[in-house]
Amino acid sequence: MSTATSETVDTQAEAAVEEEEKKQGTFARLWFQHYDLVILPMIVILLLLFLFLYVGTRDLDTIEVRVLAFDNVQGLLAQHLYLVLISTILVLVIAVPVGILLSRRSARRLQGPVLAIGGFGQALPPFGVLLLMAFAFSFGPTTAIVGLTLAALLPVLRNTVIGLQQVDQSLIEAARGMGMTSRATLFRVEVPLAVPVIVAGLRVALVLNVGTATLASYIGAGGLGELVQQALRLNRINVLLVAGGIIAALALLIDWLAGVAERIVVTRSG
């Protein structure tokens, strides 16, 4: 192979450059590639800081003090996160396997109808669904979680189907051609390559759920919506400001976390 020698020289030079980069430290490289990720948390921290300073300068009456007490806010925040987390996990557990099944050759004709039903679920106003479900079944967190799950099912389901669809057919053919079973091809080639798209769908579902979960308080499931309700009921504008600020900050932070996860997944799977 006559070309081998010249190429080896090239690659050795490249290797030397890479060695140099390694010396500069992986931290510097990570910072250079992902510094944009720092912007959003900083904005959120500033927002919360301003909120805190503003409320701190106000004379709060006893009702406001009681509602804004750390224990109360923390409890509602925990409830809120619980609703979001459980419903998102349910979405993941239901939508990903269903999406994988729908992408199999034998089930492809079901894709259209199932995605249409998913779209129907997403198009229904979540508030109405939560209320109707509460009257039909029961008030409380369980119903809220079921409602949230239904509302956020579609993005993950659709992205799973699309993610699997866009896997290069020639890679599947290469895998089968080398003797991978269809199951091994699915789990070692197709799903790993679809993960970035699935995670993008999951991010949408998460953000959707953080917002929708504020409505859960209307059916007695608690959450930060409760804080909003209390503020409105008691006509306390300071409480309303704090409630709105926390909900917005939470949505932004969760979106940010999912974005970080998405980026990790994308860099991993090339």
Added chain:
Amino acid sequence: MSDTADQTVVVPESGAGRSDMIVLEGVEKIYPGSTQPAVSQLDLAIAQGDIVMLIGPSGCGKTTTLKMINRLIEPTAGRILLDGKDVTHVNGDQLRRQIGYVIQQGGLFPHFSIADNIGVVPKMLGWDKQRIKERADELLHLVGLEPSTFRDRYPRQLSGGQQQRIGVARALAADPPVMLMDEPFGAIDPITRDRLQDEFLEIQRTVGKTIAFVTHDLQEAVKLGDKIAVFATGRLEQYADPDTILTRPANDFVSDFVGGGAAVRRLSLVELAHLELHPIETDEKAADSRNGVAVAEVDGSGKPVSWRHLPGADAAGTPLVTVPISGSVYDAVDVMLDGSASLVAVVDDEGRAQGVLHWNDLVGGLRTRKGDA
């Protein structure tokens, strides 16, 4: 086999007594929802160590045929034998692990490192980690890529040509006796493709696999193939060595397919090393004494630089062009046309003159050396 058997005298390396590695017997494929068979009643035998090029227009069944050999596509009828064993009904996944498979652009998994890509089949065969790693390094060497640099890279960090080399290395990983290649060099730029083809032949010289190779490029088929199978809409029209396909097409379809350039294409099959060349003299003392011999001026390292004397021609007005003896007559013609010269000096690896090829030799008929093809 019968038609190669009578040529054994001419082509020593395809000696007699080799068994057929791949045999297709009455193989047929009718796709569901179609009445016309994609491949009909195909009989094809590929001898061990041969490269057989499957060629034909789009939709002629060449890819279907290839994929039926490893049963990616199940034949509707007929038998497939691999090394004498009927594999028509064995487990397809197990079978495919015994057959190397290369597709266009390599088909490398983007989320696997290069070493992991090469190790796919060995891993499925249950090799231990150390052995897989050693094998990957060995194969990277074989395809001319430095293991320490490339083994931990990802496919996207490689050029198209490098990816294709990895594709070949991956197919060779478990040392399968048979390789199937589906237009592996199809999507690569012409210069890189040419180099990859040369390297591929080089590798084949050391590994000696039995290879079925789908292409749509006649040039490639002629260059790489020991034999060529020309397909037309599901039928095998002719199956013979490249020279026969070019000079004696079996029917109108093949002659149409081969096209008008057959005589020129054939030139690339004739290697200069096998030709009886005109003598060339570089000794200065002999310059005036021998009238019938071309004499060239040489530089310090013995490389010819210009003509001192040409029999029946103006030496000063004729540029001296050279072609390496490892090339084909096609290369020599190319050099002559390019340099506007009516003759070309054939040189060895060190650049020393070995002989002369005249333009007139092409028209008058090329003489091959005795005892050589």
